[in-house]
Amino acid sequence: METLEEAELCFPQLLNTSCKKHKRSHSEAVITYTLMSSVSLLTVVLNLLVIISISHFRQLHTPTNLLLLSLAVSDLLVGLIVMPFQILLTEPCWLLGDLVCALCFFLAFITVPASTGNMVLISVDRFVAICDPLHYSTKITQNRIQIFVLLCWIYCVFYSFILFYDNLKQPGRYNSCYGECMINIMGALHLVLGFIIPISSIIILYMRVFVVAVSQARSMRSHIAAVKLQRSVTVTVKKSELKAARTLGVVVAVFLMCYCPYFCVSLSGYDIMMASSTNSFINFLVLLNSCLNPVIYAFFYPWFRKSVKIIVTFEILQPHSCQTNVL
Numbered sequence: 336m337e338t339l340e341e342a343e344l345c346f347p348q349l350l351n352t353s354c355k356k357h358k359r360s361h362s363e364a365v366i367t368y369t370l371m372s373s374v375s376l377l378t379v380v381l382n383l384l385v386i387i388s389i390s391h392f393r394q395l396h397t398p399t400n401l402l403l404l405s406l407a408v409s410d411l412l413v414g415l416i417v418m419p420f421q422i423l424l425t426e427p428c429w430l431l432g433d434l435v436c437a438l439c440f441f442l443a444f445i446t447v448p449a450s451t452g453n454m455v456l457i458s459v460d461r462f463v464a465i466c467d468p469l470h471y472s473t474k475i476t477q478n479r480i481q482i483f484v485l486l487c488w489i490y491c492v493f494y495s496f497i498l499f500y501d502n503l504k505q506p507g508r509y510n511s512c513y514g515e516c517m518i519n520i521m522g523a524l525h526l527v528l529g530f531i532i533p534i535s536s537i538i539i540l541y542m543r544v545f546v547v548a549v550s551q552a553r554s555m556r557s558h559i560a561a562v563k564l565q566r567s568v569t570v571t572v573k574k575s576e577l578k579a580a581r582t583l584g585v586v587v588a589v590f591l592m593c594y595c596p597y598f599c600v601s602l603s604g605y606d607i608m609m610a611s612s613t614n615s616f617i618n619f620l621v622l623l624n625s626c627l628n629p630v631i632y633a634f635f636y637p638w639f640r641k642s643v644k645i646i647v648t649f650e651i652l653q654p655h656s657c658q659t660n661v662l
Contacts, residue, residue: 343355343356344356344514345427345428345429345430345512345513345514346428346513346514349513352512352513353512353513353514354428354511354512354513354514354515356427356428356514357427358427359427364425367422367425368422368425370619371418371421371422371425371619372422374414374418374619374622374623374626375414375415375418375419375422376414377414377626378410378411378413378414378418378622378625378626379411379414379415381626381629381630382407382408382410382411382414382625382628382629383407383411384629384639384642384643384646385403385404385407385629385632385639386404386407386408386411387642387646387651388638388639388642388643388646388661389401389403389404389407390404391642391651391656391657392638392642392657392659392661393657393658394638394659394660394661394662395638395642395661396477397477398460398475398476398477398479398480399457399460399461399464399475401477401480401481401484402453402456402457402460402480402484403457403632405449405453405456405484405487405488406450406453406454406457406628406632407628407629409446409447409449409450409453409625410450410625410626410628410629412442412446412449413443413446413447413450413622413625414622414625414626416439416442416443416446417439417442417443417446417447417622418622420439420442420443421618421619421622424516424618428514429514429515429516430514432506433506433507433510433516434506434507436506436507436516436518437499437502437503437506437507437518438503440499440502440518441495441496441499441502441503442495444491444494444495444498444499444520445488445491445492445494445495446491447621447622447625448491448494448495448528448529449487449488449491450624450625450628451529451533451590452487452490452491452533453484453487454533454537454586454590454628455533455536455537456480456483456484456487457632458536458537458540458541458586459536459540460475460480461540461544462540462543462544463475465544465547466543466544466547494528494529497521497524498520498521498524498525499518499520501519502518502519502520526598530594530598534587534590534591534594537586537587537590538587541586541587585631586631586632589624589627589631590624592620593620593621593623593624593627594620594621594624596616596617596620597617597618597620597621637662638661638662641661642661645659645661
């Protein structure tokens with residue numbers, strides 16, 4: 336009996352203080368590892384392609400693409416750091432110590448909110464481009480975007496530090512036994528700063544863009560007898576606005592799909608075991624958003640497909656490839 340009891344402990348040598356191993360089937364473990372490892376690899380590859388494309392080709396050095404670059408960096412870090420950490424959390428026992436546990440959560444709550452923050456900045460950029468196009472070039476400059484991106488990252492570091500101050504000050508203080516990786520954060524603050532404010536901002540900006548697009552469509556119909564050149568310009572504006580509205584609509588839908596289960600479970604007050612399938616699933620959805628972002632923001636653009644073709648065919652290694660026309 337003693338041997339069986341020790342086999343069920345994370346640290347058999349600590350009989351009285353060790354956590355018990357949570358049992359799970361072999362098939363569940365294989366599926367979890369395969370799925371999360373594949374998504375992690377795909378997230379890294381896709382966002383790395385975005386980073387290389389925007390950084391290398393001079394034609395892509397625009398304020399809007401600088402926001403896409405910042406988004407890709409945050410999502411790359413999610414795939415490189417947070418997702419492997421999440422895979423380790425699916426294990427029945429945490430074996431890397433209290434300090435590593437606290438630091439991993441601290442980094443996770445920097446990179447994931449940074450991804451969300453960059454989405455908000457992109458929504459603002461497109462809002463100005465669509466709703467105030469005449470003043471876009473004066474309001475949205477390269478220097479201003481750099482400042483806003485820097486402020487976004489500083490905000491995320493400060494945000495994570497506030498949430499994890501107690502956990503960083505005394506790692507493991509919320510663990511009930513050895514072999515556990517438990518943290519405690521201010522749930523209300525996390526809900527407001529990490530979900531309500533970002534998604535509200537995106538929705539409000541999206542609705543405004545949608546209203547402008549509808550207004551342009553009505554204007555086109557009311558001036559159907561206008562000069563052909565003037566009408567063609569109107570049609571072009573309408574198409575660009577509707578495309579932006581659809582893109583932002585996809586962003587909102589995907590963001591809600593990925594984040595709502597996590598925050599709903601957090602607000603419900605239920606305690607979920609670290610290695611449970613429910614915990615793994617809701618955290619996986621949040622991280623999946625970082626894999627979908629490069630698809631939403633980059634795959635919709637022809638320049639990205641051209642850039643990827645040049646990268647994968649190694650044409651990027653040729654002299655002066657940075658001046659290649661990808662637009």
